Amino acid sequence: MKYISNSYEETQKIAADFAKTLKEGDVLCMYGDLGVGKTAFVQGLAKGLEIDEPITSPTFTIVNEYSGALPLYHFDVYRIADSDEMYEIGYEEYVYGDGVSVIEWPQLIDDILPEKRYDIEIAKDYDKGENYRTIEIKEVG
DSSP states (O other), X not given: OEEEESSHHHHHHHHHHHHTTOOTTOEEEEEOOTTXXXXXXXXXXHHHTTOOSOOOOOTXXXXXXXXXXXXXXXXXXXXXXXXXXXXXXXXXXXXXXXXXXEEESGGGGXXXXXXXXXXXXXXXXXXXXXXXXXXEEEEEO
């Protein structure tokens, strides 16, 4: 599925609508440059999962946990040295657990990503406007 967003609010709405299709154990791998809107997308997912607390990027904590209709586990692996470090923080318990896991910068842990997942790529196109983004969601596996 490919979507066009022209604002922060549109990005959140796309994500909130998508969140309503998710189920326990789903894994979402988020691809995109810094500042492209990955956190805005996760904030929209949280709304769709009926999570009321503020959603922030887990850049320094590696993973943030939120409770809602389904638990949401938000990973930012930008600062991970290698996949072994993910196991130390309980990666498998999250990813193969009872919630929805979102992984930013998944290419850094490609060797341990589940075969069945959603790959989500967000990209800007400045030729079409400052806030123009494409959001592509692909089911893998």
